[in-house]
Amino acid sequence: MLPELPKEYEKKIVQMVYSDTGAIHLFCSVNERKFISLSDEFDLDGTENALEDLVKSDRVEKNSVAVLEVFSECIEEGIISGTERSSLSTDIAIRLKNFGEYKMCHVRAQLLKDEQNRITDIHFVILPYSEDLNFRRDILRKFTSDKSPELYGKRIRLMMDSHPDDEIAFIQFDVERFKLVNERYGVDKADDLLRFFNDSLELICRSDQPFCRLTADVFMIVTPFKERSELLDFIHRVESMLTGFNGMEYRLIFGVAIVDDRTLHTRRHGDNASLARQLIKGSAIENIGFYDSSMKTGLKKKQIIEENMQKALLNREFAMYLQPKYSISTGKIIGAEALARWIHPVKGIISPADFIPVFEENGFILKLDKFIWEEACAKLREQLDLGITPVPISVNISRTYINSFDVISELKALTQKYDIPVRLLELEITESQDTAGVEDIVKKMKNEGFTMLMDDFGSGYSSLNMLKSTPFDVLKIDRAFLEEFMDSDRGRKIIEHTISMSRDIGLGIVAEGVETSEQAEFLSRCGCDSAQGFYYSKPIPASEFNSRLVEVNK
Numbered sequence: 001m002l003p004e005l006p007k008e009y010e011k012k013i014v015q016m017v018y019s020d021t022g023a024i025h026l027f028c029s030v031n032e033r034k035f036i037s038l039s040d041e042f043d044l045d046g047t048e049n050a051l052e053d054l055v056k057s058d059r060v061e062k063n064s065v066a067v068l069e070v071f072s073e074c075i076e077e078g079i080i081s082g083t084e085r086s087s088l089s090t091d092i093a094i095r096l097k098n099f100g101e102y103k104m105c106h107v108r109a110q111l112l113k114d115e116q117n118r119i120t121d122i123h124f125v126i127l128p129y130s131e132d133l134n135f136r137r138d139i140l141r142k143f144t145s146d147k148s149p150e151l152y153g154k155r156i157r158l159m160m161d162s163h164p165d166d167e168i169a170f171i172q173f174d175v176e177r178f179k180l181v182n183e184r185y186g187v188d189k190a191d192d193l194l195r196f197f198n199d200s201l202e203l204i205c206r207s208d209q210p211f212c213r214l215t216a217d218v219f220m221i222v223t224p225f226k227e228r229s230e231l232l233d234f235i236h237r238v239e240s241m242l243t244g245f246n247g248m249e250y251r252l253i254f255g256v257a258i259v260d261d262r263t264l265h266t267r268r269h270g271d272n273a274s275l276a277r278q279l280i281k282g283s284a285i286e287n288i289g290f291y292d293s294s295m296k297t298g299l300k301k302k303q304i305i306e307e308n309m310q311k312a313l314l315n316r317e318f319a320m321y322l323q324p325k326y327s328i329s330t331g332k333i334i335g336a337e338a339l340a341r342w343i344h345p346v347k348g349i350i351s352p353a354d355f356i357p358v359f360e361e362n363g364f365i366l367k368l369d370k371f372i373w374e375e376a377c378a379k380l381r382e383q384l385d386l387g388i389t390p391v392p393i394s395v396n397i398s399r400t401y402i403n404s405f406d407v408i409s410e411l412k413a414l415t416q417k418y419d420i421p422v423r424l425l426e427l428e429i430t431e432s433q434d435t436a437g438v439e440d441i442v443k444k445m446k447n448e449g450f451t452m453l454m455d456d457f458g459s460g461y462s463s464l465n466m467l468k469s470t471p472f473d474v475l476k477i478d479r480a481f482l483e484e485f486m487d488s489d490r491g492r493k494i495i496e497h498t499i500s501m502s503r504d505i506g507l508g509i510v511a512e513g514v515e516t517s518e519q520a521e522f523l524s525r526c527g528c529d530s531a532q533g534f535y536y537s538k539p540i541p542a543s544e545f546n547s548r549l550v551e552v553n554k
């Protein structure tokens with residue numbers, strides 16, 4: 001079944017015919033010297049420059065790659081200035097918002113002209129390639145042969161030689177957590193995405209900007225430039241042209257190495273760009289990293305963590321620590337948070353700040369989280385068996401992978417295995433920009449009876465957004481938020497109102513990182529009675545928790 005054309009395009013197209021061969025015919029009128037494209041309407045008054053400017057401008061919707069390509073051919077062929085050619089054909093990627101799937105198509109554009117040789121109508125014939133394997137193979141060949149690394153290296157050197165006075169940048173990019181894109185949208189769609197990248201780069205990059213697909217989802221572009229701003233503009237252009245394909249959600253991460261020594265092998269600059277790209281991963285805000293030589297030490301640390309993590313799990317080097325949460329008014333323990341510690345036989349305790357980001361990036365966090373969840377359930381079982389009145393333990397869930405496996409079944413199975421009431425296991429999720437994926441999980445978990453805590457409230461830029469859309473039970477005020485805002489009258493008012501707002505919308509509230517009695521008193525005055533922080537207790541080994549609980553709550 002062919003997709004419907006969205007309403008807004010209809011009025012611009014004089015006639016649209018689906019033929020039995022599967023081709024789509026679009027007849028577009030070019031009245032009053034105006035080209036009517038699928039996505040935009042633009043004035044062609046003037047000459048080829050007008051069109052060229054337009055092709056480069058942001059006015060044309062990113063989605064109309066097809067139309068753009070036809071037009072850019074128009075420019076190259078000199079048709080716009082009125083030569084005799086009247087038909088063009090090319091294989092291109094058609095990508096129309098809301099218009100079914102992205103497809104590789106063969107497009108032929110027939111230009112009808114008046115006596116003055118001005119274009120009056122265009123007849124596009126768009127023939128989608130179905131599952132044409134030969135065609136797919138052709139594209140793959142394009143990826144692997146004429147863009148092979150050796151040839152690519154040669155093209156880079158040629159380009160550098162012909163730009164002796166320019167600066168040169170190696171730009172590498174990939175899709176953040178491409179594995180997740182594969183899982184979420186399926187391998188075929190992820191493949192389409194990579195092909196789309198390749199096709200788009202063909203359009204974006206000039207002949208002196210050689211690009212290549214290096215491996216899976218890693219691409220590289222090498223470009224000459226004069227000013228840093230010119231380079232950044234180029235990267236932003238690539239980013240905006242390549243983002244938002246087919247409604248898919250993904251983020252591109254760029255690493256840039258600027259050549260300071262032209263005698264080095266091009267591969268070295270590529271490696272540096274790769275390092276910059278890998279080190280910026282996991283940053284919520286930045287997605288362009290520039291290489292500098294100090295990066296090599298950071299990488300070493302990361303490598304050590306990655307080489308040792310599997311063994312560490314087997315050797316039980318990871319341990320659950322528990323940090324009690326206290327009632328400010330009664331001084332009793334009302335809960336605890338499970339926090340992972342890596343107790344390395346040689347290095348001692350390694351902080352989560354060092355290993356959690358690495359694990360989140362390479363997926364190992366899934367294993368660690370499951371381990372901690374199980375430890376928490378086992379602890380609760382132990383308390384019940386010992387006749388100690390348990391308090392809920394909250395565990396952290398890394399939101400990075402929250403949609404990639406069945407968290408709910410996993411957690412339910414654990415509560416069943418250890419036969420503990422669901423209400424005793426609470427879940428902390430950090431706020432995130434991608435509220436959509438989290439919202440769904442939070443709702444489902446709540447239906448299963450789990451208590452959901454929004455971690456680190458106030459530390460990011462999406463707190464209120466997430467609060468609005470996602471039905472959390474409890475909000476945890478971030479340590480930094482508390483610390484920074486306590487300093488001024490204005491800040492204290494904000495905390496006070498955050499607390500009263502949470503109460504108004506029926507949310508519980510816990511303050512994290514309470515370090516002083518003043519903070520505790522202030523929170524209590526504002527109506528927040530639950531606190532977690534060094535003022536009360538540091539995280540303690542799980543083995544010490546029972547005696548602390550019994551002692552404090554007796």
Ligand code: C2E
Binds near residue numbers: 340372455534539
């Ligand atoms: P978080 O979940 O916000 O945990 C609270 C962090 O604040 C803990 O750091 C805790 O030790 C620290 N903290 C608590 N009270 C105070 C205080 O009064 N002063 C100061 N300066 N710090 C305080 P920790 O254990 O280093 O954990 C850091 C982050 O690592 C956690 O932040 C959490 O996001 C992550 N994390 C820790 N364990 C796990 C885990 O098992 N799974 C996942 N996914 N993330 C974890």
Ligand code: MG
Binds near residue numbers: 337396428455
């Ligand atoms: Mg937490």
Ligand code: MG
Binds near residue numbers: 456476478512
């Ligand atoms: Mg927190």
